[in-house]
Amino acid sequence: MSLFAKILTPVDYLMISHNEKKWFDFILPVIASCIVVFIINVLPKNISIIGKDSLVSLVNGILQILSGFYIASMAAVATFQKQGMDRVMEGVPPKLRGNKLTRRRFLTYLFGYLAFISITLYFVGGAVQLTSSSIKELHLSQYGWLKNSCLFIYLYFVCNILSTTALGMFFMIDKMHDEKSQLIIPEANTVSYEEEEDQR
Secondary structure: OOHHHHHOHHHHHHHOEOOOHHHHHHHHHHHHHHHHHHHHHHOOOOOOOOOOOOHHHHHHHHHHHHHHHHHHHHHHHHHOOOOOOOOEOOOOOOEEOOEEOEHHHHHHHHHHHHHHHHHHHHHHHHHHHHOHHHHHHOOHHHOHHHHHHHHHHHHHHHHHHHHHHHHHHHHHHOHHHOOOOOOOOOOOOOOOHHHHHHHO
């Protein structure tokens, strides 16, 4: 495995295939991003996207907290001791490169991806904030399509983090503590016929 591939290992989460997962990864974030971009454009007063007290500064403040939460969650999942964590997921299990995933491996990929994306987005937002005065001098806001395109891409990743977090919380709250009924078979009587005769 190359150095570049090792760095991007958390992004392998996006390669996990499952019919329901694509809603959290793509469909819901796209819908939510379109709605937010539309609302920002129709509001009578402009919302500051970059700079002090802006959308990016607000999101960066939240990402500061979330990135630590994701790393702690990934560590908790990796060390969580419970029967069933290392079994293949029930129903139609998610697959990565054709291999069915266990619950532990799926959640490790999920929180690893969230940690990687949140840290990356935090530094991207920080770079934009540092260069906000220069960006404003370029007067890019007069190109509405460019502004909305950049805003949509940024909001897509923000909404992707939120929807994927909701999926991870569902597994952490509900599925990880699911108690399945077990069939307990009593031990068979191993005393032989000859031993019974001797005891008599």
